[in-house]
Amino acid sequence: QVQLVESGGGVVQPGRSLRLSCAASGFTFRNHAMHWVRQAPGKGLEWVAVISYDASNKYYTDSVKGRFTISRDNSKNTLYLQMNSLRAEDTAMYYCAREEWTKVYFDYWGQGTLVTVSS
């Protein structure tokens, strides 16, 4: 069955960096675009970034452009989110989500990893 397992979250000081990982299994990872979606405590969902199946295309929400980088390693079935210059407002649960082949919706989600930016 499809599984997405995020890791790498934790407490980090403002201005520092963190790298999140999302290990995928149960499907052909290289065939699917992948997303990061975050949710601040008590708030709604916010789309963060997407990477195409072959990493040729990447898009970001405005608030993370220039600070976050989405990447993938199809040989390791793993999605990444490199987060630099972290701010308090980046504090959130970060979910990875799969996009169905040639579709535009998130059909599977991980359970999330919590990032807390605090001094």
Place this chain on the structure above:
Amino acid sequence: QSALAQPASVSGSPGQSITISCTGTSSDVGGYNYVSWYQQHPGKAPKLMIYDVSNRPSGVSNRFSGSKSGNTASLTISGLQAEDEADYYCSSYTSSSTRVFGIGTKVTVL
């Protein structure tokens, strides 16, 4: 990249029908038939309920239905049940190839 507009809360009694609206612009909701809806229970990951405006994934109850008119999409839950109490989010593809979520609607079963 403004969030799509949704009512903060909607409530109904068991057995009733409720509708949640999701309003965007011609650059997102109105421009594409790529609206999806997600249900999220407290402490859980979101779950896909509707995709491409009105399609239900396998395993989702037919009490859930979706539609769209212009820049506004809607999710209807008929025969409301206690287990439907959750937060609901719409999402749309955008003209910038990004995605955008609605602000979320808390559904309460009275």
